[in-house]
Amino acid sequence: MTIFLCKDSLEGILCGVYDAWMSRLGHANAALELEGRGNLKMFAQYREAEESREKADKVIAAIYKKAGRQAFEMVFRASLSREEEKADRIYRFLIYALNCGGKVTDMLQIPAVYEIFHMNRNVGNEAHLLIEFARFSETKDRVLVSVVGPKNDVIILMAPHFADRLSGENWIIYDEGRRKGIVHRAGEGWIVVETRDDAWREQLKRGTDQEKFENLWKTFHRSVAIEERRNYVCQRGHLPLRFRPYMTEFEDGPRPGRPL
Numbered sequence: 001m002t003i004f005l006c007k008d009s010l011e012g013i014l015c016g017v018y019d020a021w022m023s024r025l026g027h028a029n030a031a032l033e034l035e036g037r038g039n040l041k042m043f044a045q046y047r048e049a050e051e052s053r054e055k056a057d058k059v060i061a062a063i064y065k066k067a068g069r070q071a072f073e074m075v076f077r078a079s080l081s082r083e084e085e086k087a088d089r090i091y092r093f094l095i096y097a098l099n100c101g102g103k104v105t106d107m108l109q110i111p112a113v114y115e116i117f118h119m120n121r122n123v124g125n126e127a128h129l130l131i132e133f134a135r136f137s138e139t140k141d142r143v144l145v146s147v148v149g150p151k152n153d154v155i156i157l158m159a160p161h162f163a164d165r166l167s168g169e170n171w172i173i174y175d176e177g178r179r180k181g182i183v184h185r186a187g188e189g190w191i192v193v194e195t196r197d198d199a200w201r202e203q204l205k206r207g208t209d210q211e212k213f214e215n216l217w218k219t220f221h222r223s224v225a226i227e228e229r230r231n232y233v234c235q236r237g238h239l240p241l242r243f244r245p246y247m248t249e250f251e252d253g254p255r256p257g258r259p260l
Contacts, residue, residue, distance in 0.1 A: 001041070002025055002029060003032070004032050007051055011056040015056055020091060027091075063097065067101055081123050082152050089116060093112050141170075144171035147174050163190050180192060
């Protein structure tokens with residue numbers, strides 16, 4: 001078995017797919033792994049997949065030509081998953097996609113296709129929930145800031161929604177776990193920015209004057225609540241605990257924010 005090590009990005013995984021495919025080792029004798037993940041396997045040879053835009057573009061073109069846009073979108077969303085095996089799962093999916101064409105997206109009886117479908121659903125569900133639960137603070141420079149901590153790398157899926165809804169605002173959505181953010185300028189587009197230290201995180205925590213709005217928001221929730229109808233089990237079902245540290249109405253500390 002020859003294992004191709006690739007970077008944890010769409011381009012990195014697609015370059016791994018390209019190298020594994022072009023190696024002519026046979027799909028049963030090749031596999032993909034993300035760099036720095038998992039344990040070394042006995043009797044396996046390891047090769048590093050060299051990342052290049054040209055190789056990634058060739059794979060993307062092949063997917064569009066032979067399997068269609070929906071298949072590529074499934075690959076894209078799967079690349080955002082936190083699953084450690086996602087690189088090899090994408091490779092196995094593409095083996096079927098490039099041979100079966102567009103109908104592959106409905107062939108859920110095939111394990112390789114179902115695994116990609118499952119990752120897509122997981123990633124899509126988290127992005128949808130975060131769009132609903134995101135809370136923004138306003139800095140003294142009138143920049144709206146939302147700090148999130150998703151399991152999957154989904155802030156890029158959140159960006160189109162807020163770019164449409166807040167097109168006239170300067171805003172940032174910051175993934176504190178991955179140290180990356182979406183930056184949008186009023187009336188313009190948005191870009192992804194990655195950071196290597198905590199400078200961004202500290203800067204985003206300072207300089208807001210929204211504490212009074214936070215207190216008003218909490219007071220509102222307390223005032224509309226009906227004590228006799230409190231159901232914490234039902235509440236946890238609709239609003240998982242892991243989202244609450246980033247939501248104003250559940251914070252105990254003086255972290256400002258306001259709902260959209």
